Amino acid sequence: MAQKAGPKKNNNAAQASSEDAIRQAKARILSAHGAPLEILQWARDIENGSRKALGQAITLAESRLTEDRDKLEELLDLLQSSERRSNSWRMGITGVPGVGKSTFIESFGAAWIEKGHRVAVLAVDPSSERSGGSLLGDQTRMESLTRNPDAFIRPSPSARTLGGVTRATHESILLCEAAGFDRILVETVGVGQSETSVRQLTDAFILLMLPGAGDDLQGIKRGIMEMADLILVNKCDGPTTSQAQQAALQYRQAIHLLPAAEGGHLVDVQTMSALEQTGIAETCGAIEELMQLWEDNHWLEKQRSQQAVRQFNDHVRSLLFEQSQFSPEHQQTWERLQTEVQRQQISAFAAARKWLNSIASPT
Ligand SMILES: Nc1nc2c(ncn2[C@@H]2O[C@H](COP(=O)(O)OP(=O)(O)OP(=O)(O)O)[C@@H](O)[C@H]2O)c(=O)[nH]1
Ligand SMILES: [Mg+2]
Structure with a gap:
């Protein structure tokens, strides 16, 4: 027994001294960064792909407590230098309720994963009463994506102001990118202001339309069509096939009446069926072409820097307001x-x- 205790004791001593060394090394890094060790570890866990660490960080982004916001800022500071950000494509997906956004994301997300990417799906839904329903809907409509290890799905934070939801979504995008997700899909839920906010957070904006055009552009305001980089007429299947094709023709004519897109591209109109998964490869192709063009003409970079300035202005306003009001x-x-x-x-x-x-x- 005593003989056995000797080496064990030595092992314990060795272990203790190596733990000490690790602690000291961590402390040195800590003082270099000025961030608490817990946050430093958290940042590394996110970068190493821990879904738990990512999920907890997004919970911080959704919190309104000052101490949570402080922690998040430290965390984002540490993740700021993440090179992964510049490789990511941020895509907004909008359209009237029921057009098929979630069904589309299920197939579209899977297509990116098949190409070797990692997909994060976020939603912007500022209306509290809808969020429960859409969360439930998304769980069934994104069934296979939910189970895919290369996908991360996070429903919108509920019962918040649009400004609060937008900020949380922006921070969630940054966190997902740091965790190695390079295709970010943001679904807008509800028609109205949320489209404008999501447009401001994304590189490319995809507008889904129903078959059967006209009728005041299906309640979609002209302004939303002006924001779109790609228009997809969904439900081009079964009895609505020819209606969808007809609608696509009409939209192609309608977009000529809109001002030229800032990215220097022509807005494409395609038909697809999210349910039958037709037209998905073409949609990926259209996005790849857009991104290539925007890299070549530097629009991608320019748009992100314009968005960053706008976010800075918005954050200053909301921080000033929150601080004073509270x-x-x-x-x-x-x-x-x-x-x-x-x-x-x-x-x-x-x-x-x-x-x-x-x-x-x-x-
Ligand atoms: N026929 C047909 N039905 C579809 C297609 N895409 C979606 N649907 C159906 O349309 C309904 C609404 O689909 P969702 O994907 O939940 O639509 P959404 O736009 O996400 O809806 P909200 O989140 O409520 O705004 C569901 O019953 C789908 O099965 C399609 O391509 N063809
Ligand atoms: Mg949906």
Whole structure:
């Protein structure tokens, strides 16, 4: 027994000293980065592809607690230099509810994986009452993608303002890229402002349309067509095949009336069936051509830098607002002014000005 205890003791001592060495090395790295060890380890775990670490980091992005936001900023700082970001393609997918966005993402995502890529699917859904339903829908419509080890699917954070959801989605994109996902698909849920926000977060914007054109462009505003880089008429199968082809013809004519796209490309209109998985390879091909063109004419880089400036401006505004609103003293002033506006005792503009003055010179 005693003989056996000797070497074990030595082993323990060796282990302890090597653990010490690791601790010291980590501490040295820590002081170089100035980030807590826990965050440093977290960043490495994300870069090493830990889905758990990625999921937890996205939860931070969705949180409104100051300490969570601080942690996330440190984490993003450490991941900032990730070279993986420049290899990623960010694609937005939009269209009226029921057009087939989730069904399309299931096939489109699988096609990228087959080409050797890793796919992350995110959703922007600022309306709390819809998110439960769409989450459920997505789980069934993206069944095989959900199970694929090269895919990561995250539903939209629920019950948040559009600004909050957009910021969380932007940060989630950065986190997914750091984790090695190089094809990012962002589905917009709900029609309205979310399209504009997703357009601002992505390189290419894909608009899905239903067969049967006309009718006020299916409730899709002209502005959304102007944002699209590629238009896909879905459900080109069964009895709706010829309707879909007809619609594609009409959209091809309609896009000539729109202003020229900033990326220097012609907006293509294709037909497909997300359900029967036809036209998916052509869609990938169209995206590859767009990306090649944008790399050659530097639009990809230019658009990302324009988006970054815009995000900086938006973040400054929302941070200023959040900070001011959440101090108890400012909260009181805010509520008082809000009541005065409600009672029409003061104009909205004058109240806003007063609010700003109260932040600038607190009493
Ligand atoms: N025939 C046919 N049906 C389709 C096709 N794509 C989707 N669908 C059906 O259309 C319905 C809606 O599909 P989803 O993929 O959930 O549509 P979505 O745009 O994601 O819907 P929301 O998330 O609610 O906005 C489902 O019943 C699908 O099976 C298609 O190419 N052909
Ligand atoms: Mg959907």
